[in-house]
Amino acid sequence: MILPSIYYFLYYAAISFLYPYLALFYQGQGLTGGQIGLLAAIMPIIAFFGAPLWTGTVDAIHRHKAAAVIAILGAATMALILPGVATFAGLILAVGLLAFFMSPIGSLTDSAIMSLLGERKEKYGRVRLWGTLGYGVVAPLAGELIGRFGLQWAFWGYAILMVGGLLIVIPIPFRQSRSSGSFLGGMRNLFANQPWMLFLVMVFIGGVGMATINNYLFIYMEGLGASKSLMGVALMVATASEIPALFFGNQFLRRFGARGLLIIAMATIGLRLICYSLTTLTWIVLLIQLVHGLTFAIILIAGVSYADQVAPAGMKATTQGMFSGTLMGFGAATGGLLGGVLMERFQPAGMYGIVGAIVLVSLVAFLFIERKLVRKTG
Secondary structure: OHHHHHHHHHHHHHHHHHHHHHHHHHHHOOOOHHHHHHHHHHHHHHHHHHHHHHHHHHHHHOOHHHHHHHHHHHHHHHHHHHHHOOOHHHHHHHHHHHHHHHOOHHHHHHHHHHHHHHHHHHHHHHHHHHHHHHHHHHHHHHHHHHHHHOOHHHHHHHHHHHHHHHHHHOOOOOOOOOOOOOHHHHHHHHHHOHHHHHHHHHHHHHHHHHHHHHHHHHHHHHHOOOOHHHHHHHHHHHHHHHHHHHHOHHHHHHHHHHHHHHHHHHHHHHHHHHHHHHOOOHHHHHHHHHHHHHOHHHHHHHHHHHHHHHOOOOOHHHHHHHHHHHHHHHHHHHHHHHHHHHHHHHHHHHHHHHHHHHHHHHHHHHHHHHHHHHHHHO
């Protein structure tokens, strides 16, 4: 597991350079809140369709590693092109292409590493922990570098680290079982699996909540008077909180199951958003960041584990693509667009309060519907 651990470190270190600063880059281009929201939504919309398209295709043709190499190279190339795009229409095209190449990377590598783990799949969290360490170690360095030399380093840093990750991916074996039935038959079975569909609905709501945090936290903090360096510290604090969640993820999974972890994550996301809406002090924002480990890390462990569990033979990349496409695709797209519209009308604090209420109400609805479903099937 040494190579997968190094890969996760580099991949999430790259993300710490790019993702948190995209909204600030758009704002620096003179775009309105609505335009920023549209661009924030384009990436996950493309991911929602792109991730299952890539993963479904490679499951059918059995070219998982080749697809991962192409996707990583394409994402690094588009990151270098994006800072030079000056028009809004050009940004839409460039961001769309960047998102298309980025969309399958996590699903392809997650499915490969779950296959490598074999009977030790519950250890996924401890391998993925190195991604959190990469994000946490590099985030403050990225904030300092970008604050000192400009936002273009968000794109250059991402590209450099992604190329480093590519060099690690090449020797990793991508072992995938082959399906005994048709791919379309497997898809029909997945869509007929009501617990899996209900799980994805809640993953979507979680994605909406986390997208509003991820896309607009720095704009919110800038409004509170925070520096770029403090924004980097906020990322470091949030990332550090993932470490115990991922390290003990196997115990959490055995104790609560995927459903229980999803409920914990949803409740924490909703309350975290409400807390943001109520504070005006930057140091309190840093305290709120401490609960991040109970949101993204927990929902990731639950989703990757459950997707692997429900996958028909030969379709593990596909189910991982459905999960990531829902969480970081459709959910993130909706959150990005909704957040931009709400921010323009109610300011960041009001946006966070509204979205937090939506997440908590949705959780109550999920528990009610699930209980009805259990009674119906029981």
